[in-house]
Amino acid sequence: MALLGLLIGIPALASLVLLVMRDDRKRGIFVKIAAAATAATAIATAITFFGSASTSFRIGSEVFTKTILVLEVVLCAVILWLTFSAKRILIGLLSIVQTALIVWFELTAGDKLHVQKDIVIDRFVIIMIVIVGVIGSTITVYALGYMKDFQKKAGSVPDRRPFFFFVMYLFLAAMFGLVLSNNLLNMYFCWEITSLSSFLLIGYTRTPEAQHNSFRALWMNLLGGAAFALAIVILGIYYGTVEITQMISIGKAGASVVLPACLLVFAGLTKAAQMPFSSWLLGAMVAPTPTSALLHSSTMVKAGVFLIIRISPVLGENQAGIMAMFVGGMTFLFASFAAISQSNGKKVLAYSTISNLGLIVCCAGIGTFEAVWTAIMLVMFHAVAKSLMFLTVGTAEHHVGSRNIESFDGLFSEMPQLAICMAVGICGMFLAPFGMLISKWAAMKAFIDSGHALLLLVLVFGSSATFFFWTKWLGKITAIVPGKRNIEGSVHKEEWFAIKGLAVLTIVVCILFPVLSAQLVVPYLHEVFHTEMQVISNDNLMIMSFMVVLLVVLPLLAFGKSHKKLVNTNLSGENMGDDLTFRGAMDVPVPVSLRNWYMTDWFGEKKMTAIGSAVCIAAIIIEFAALFGGELHV
Amino acid sequence: MSNILSGIAYILFAPLVGGLLAGIDRKITAHMQRRKGPPLLQSFYDVFKLCSKQGISVNRVQDFYVGGFLLFVIISGIFFFTHGDILLVVFTLTLASVCLIVAAYSSNSPYSQLGAERELLQTMSYEPMLLMMSIGFYLTFGTFNLADIVSGPQIGILYMPGLFFGLCYILIIKFRKSPFDLSMSHEAHQELIKGIATEFSGRTLAMVEVAHWYENIFLLGFVYLYFVWSAPYSPLIGIAACAVVFVLEILIDNCCSRVKWQRVLTSSWLVSLVAGFVNLLVLMSLR
Numbered sequence A: 001m002a003l004l005g006l007l008i009g010i011p012a013l014a015s016l017v018l019l020v021m022r023d024d025r026k027r028g029i030f031v032k033i034a035a036a037a038t039a040a041t042a043i044a045t046a047i048t049f050f051g052s053a054s055t056s057f058r059i060g061s062e063v064f065t066k067t068i069l070v071l072e073v074v075l076c077a078v079i080l081w082l083t084f085s086a087k088r089i090l091i092g093l094l095s096i097v098q099t100a101l102i103v104w105f106e107l108t109a110g111d112k113l114h115v116q117k118d119i120v121i122d123r124f125v126i127i128m129i130v131i132v133g134v135i136g137s138t139i140t141v142y143a144l145g146y147m148k149d150f151q152k153k154a155g156s157v158p159d160r161r162p163f164f165f166f167v168m169y170l171f172l173a174a175m176f177g178l179v180l181s182n183n184l185l186n187m188y189f190c191w192e193i194t195s196l197s198s199f200l201l202i203g204y205t206r207t208p209e210a211q212h213n214s215f216r217a218l219w220m221n222l223l224g225g226a227a228f229a230l231a232i233v234i235l236g237i238y239y240g241t242v243e244i245t246q247m248i249s250i251g252k253a254g255a256s257v258v259l260p261a262c263l264l265v266f267a268g269l270t271k272a273a274q275m276p277f278s279s280w281l282l283g284a285m286v287a288p289t290p291t292s293a294l295l296h297s298s299t300m301v302k303a304g305v306f307l308i309i310r311i312s313p314v315l316g317e318n319q320a321g322i323m324a325m326f327v328g329g330m331t332f333l334f335a336s337f338a339a340i341s342q343s344n345g346k347k348v349l350a351y352s353t354i355s356n357l358g359l360i361v362c363c364a365g366i367g368t369f370e371a372v373w374t375a376i377m378l379v380m381f382h383a384v385a386k387s388l389m390f391l392t393v394g395t396a397e398h399h400v401g402s403r404n405i406e407s408f409d410g411l412f413s414e415m416p417q418l419a420i421c422m423a424v425g426i427c428g429m430f431l432a433p434f435g436m437l438i439s440k441w442a443a444m445k446a447f448i449d450s451g452h453a454l455l456l457l458v459l460v461f462g463s464s465a466t467f468f469f470w471t472k473w474l475g476k477i478t479a480i481v482p483g484k485r486n487i488e489g490s491v492h493k494e495e496w497f498a499i500k501g502l503a504v505l506t507i508v509v510c511i512l513f514p515v516l517s518a519q520l521v522v523p524y525l526h527e528v529f530h531t532e533m534q535v536i537s538n539d540n541l542m543i544m545s546f547m548v549v550l551l552v553v554l555p556l557l558a559f560g561k562s563h564k565k566l567v568n569t570n571l572s573g574e575n576m577g578d579d580l581t582f583r584g585a586m587d588v589p590v591p592v593s594l595r596n597w598y599m600t601d602w603f604g605e606k607k608m609t610a611i612g613s614a615v616c617i618a619a620i621i622i623e624f625a626a627l628f629g630g631e632l633h634v
Numbered sequence B: 001m002s003n004i005l006s007g008i009a010y011i012l013f014a015p016l017v018g019g020l021l022a023g024i025d026r027k028i029t030a031h032m033q034r035r036k037g038p039p040l041l042q043s044f045y046d047v048f049k050l051c052s053k054q055g056i057s058v059n060r061v062q063d064f065y066v067g068g069f070l071l072f073v074i075i076s077g078i079f080f081f082t083h084g085d086i087l088l089v090v091f092t093l094t095l096a097s098v099c100l101i102v103a104a105y106s107s108n109s110p111y112s113q114l115g116a117e118r119e120l121l122q123t124m125s126y127e128p129m130l131l132m133m134s135i136g137f138y139l140t141f142g143t144f145n146l147a148d149i150v151s152g153p154q155i156g157i158l159y160m161p162g163l164f165f166g167l168c169y170i171l172i173i174k175f176r177k178s179p180f181d182l183s184m185s186h187e188a189h190q191e192l193i194k195g196i197a198t199e200f201s202g203r204t205l206a207m208v209e210v211a212h213w214y215e216n217i218f219l220l221g222f223v224y225l226y227f228v229w230s231a232p233y234s235p236l237i238g239i240a241a242c243a244v245v246f247v248l249e250i251l252i253d254n255c256c257s258r259v260k261w262q263r264v265l266t267s268s269w270l271v272s273l274v275a276g277f278v279n280l281l282v283l284m285s286l287r
Helices: A002-020 A024-050 A062-085 A089-112 A123-153 A161-180 A184-202 A208-239 A244-252 A258-271 A279-286 A289-298 A301-310 A319-340 A345-366 A369-400 A416-430 A435-450 A453-478 A493-529 A538-558 A605-629 B002-032 B042-052 B062-081 B086-106 B110-141 B146-150 B161-174 B202-225 B234-255 B261-286
Strands: A054-057 A119-122 A581-583 A589-591
Touching: A002 A024, A002 A161, A024 A123, A024 A161, A062 A089, A062 A184, A062 A208, A089 A184, A089 A208, A119 A123, A119 A161, A123 A161, A123 A289, A123 A301, A123 A369, A123 A493, A161 A184, A161 A289, A161 A301, A184 A208, A184 A258, A184 A279, A184 A289, A184 A301, A208 A244, A208 A258, A208 A279, A244 A258, A258 A301, A258 A319, A258 A345, A258 A605, A279 A289, A279 A345, A289 A301, A289 A345, A289 A369, A301 A345, A301 A369, A319 A345, A319 A453, A319 A605, A345 A369, A345 A435, A345 A453, A369 A416, A369 A435, A369 A493, A416 A453, A416 A493, A435 A453, A435 B086, A435 B110, A453 B086, A453 B110, A453 B261, A493 A538, A538 B062, A538 B086, B002 B042, B002 B062, B002 B202, B002 B234, B042 B202, B062 B086, B062 B202, B086 B110, B086 B146, B086 B202, B110 B146, B110 B161, B110 B261, B146 B202, B161 B202, B161 B234, B161 B261, B202 B234
Parallel strands: none
Antiparallel strands: A054 A119, A581 A589
16 A cells, blocks of 8 residues: 555655756756656556455545545636636636536535445556556656757747656656546546646647647547546446446446446547547647657556446447447547558657557457457557657657658668667557557457457458558668768667667567466456456467567678678669769759658548548447437447 | 478478469460460579579668568468468568568669559558458358368358459459559569569569569468368369469459559459458358
């Protein structure tokens, strides 16, 4: 219990200290210590609770409950103040409604509730704690170097770095609180903090665009928060509990908990940026890169899928489950398509996050052993590889001067180490023996076994689109462009630490995933579903693990060791001799410029988002209508 | 044990049979065009000649990627012939094609890159069908494992005619035949010089050739899977089916001219949807 206090306390305390720390050098040292302490506590927690299948704690203190309630009102006041001063009163009203709902519920029905398990720690929570602790704190270290460059380059943006680091650590503390909570009231409180934190981080630069996008993120997430609050009230009044574990046992005992489950799924969908709510995550790009890395990999969107995976045992063939499956599946397909048409690196990453989360949500919605196995594996692989991708793009942007993938031409010659790390990230995201494809394999099996033909269709087409846009990117950065000089020297060492660390972690996770599956995911699922099964056979897991080793060893042995005579490329026989220009008409040298293929007419962002959102809105409305209207089968 | 033997046999004999098939291909094509055509063993002579050429390259990393392509094609073939998992075969094949595409990109030459992008498009076009084919086998035989599929009591083609048709359709792309030979073809009239292979020469080009021989053998293996069941004489039917499909693909090649990329993508996705997916729906309802 003390350890758990530390887990939330260290980042919370660090955030307060960082708020008042103005000195650059001191902050540098302090953040490194805080990050190390946070990661160490997370790992210590994981080791301590690894032994037992599931541990639960009861806080049972009246003072604690009342404090949370007061803090919630404070939080609401802060949001009100922020929205009123920006003249966006409607958003503030959304916050008032849900806070009023929760306060009313606590004051009238709060005494009658007897919460047995405020905190539950099982293997899934352990996975989440390690992800938040290790990846989240690595990103804060990266931010040290990155924000120095950022402030230098963005001259007009006021230097609010103390505030930036304050919010980052607050975010981590809230995330720890969120994954530990079994009591929905506490989880709701952390949920709202993450909404507010992401709002503050997105609006960091205070440009009109940043303001606009941050408010969009806020209202969408508050809408989810409202659904969350409503779910709590309904659970409390009609089922007499606010515990997730209780809700699941009620659901498994045969009573219908579809309505609260639907509301919680809806809350998860907003936070996990599923269509039609995907626009807030895309808008979050305006923030400095560490923000995106944090939002996409270890916090925020992972909170959304965490909640849906948590309640997945009561999903499946009911309105809540079908809503998750359908919205997730369609989001996976259309976000993958949209990613094809994008050349902005961060936007490609954003769409790929949205589509991957779609797959996770979809699997969680199916709610069978295999499907949830896939969902959890995807969460792990995605967290590691995606954070690596964001950090490499952020660093490349500062040195190449653009985040457009077209300007990453010849990155391999300019920034070889960075390009290798980026390639590891890309491979980690989609390539055969690596994580993501394994998860797709399992997803396919889960979809077949649960008999959802439409989802299969979504999966096979969506994953071929994934292949297209990732390989295109991989090709661009591996191109060897003559005449480029190495510009890697000025990358801060904090950035290298984070990037290389995550690259190694990606490879390690890809090699050790059979162990992770056997030690963490399968035991958790065994406890939840009371069955044991092999989603992908051990032999195949070993083969794939071995292939990753092969892919790591081969380049060390043979990469770039060819001793052949070097010649010019084919520019139709009119190469000027430097591979970069050819002799055009009238004997004029014409520079060669190569552009990738985007097929905007086919996979344009607007079209894909419009179709995807329309389908998903329809799915959400139909499922809620079916729920209230009774017998309408989909 | 027999699995390991067939794996070794694949490594040793697949290039021989593949090269021979390439020779037969050129013979049949020539006869369809009322030409005499090159000797049967011409493909081998070509590869030997390529190997004897001076080693030149546009950069120092290309050979590595092409080597990776050859290696992973061989590995996916090994998975196939040692009766591994059909999905593992498909995914390793994807890995191999990524290697080839990256090799072309790495040269930073316009023709290569155009070829690479077209190859990417082709991969995106045929990938859904390959996955659906695997799903079809899973639904029919209850497993992705090839050992169980070849010895199963069901005759695949009876359950999966639509999926079989879809496979034949995308094999046009995989065999690099007209009308879908956008990224690279064996004829000299390719509008993009040699597409994805523009900057490969000598031994490197030979490696690409040999990799295709390997690849073609186990692609025909997919066809074979539809026609074998537990009956002892069924392998003969399977081999005959492979021969028919092979000649059919050559016929299509000679009858069609190259189409635009839009047609490749739409038509193969449409075939996947109509023939493949409808077949899957039927299989799912049979379960």
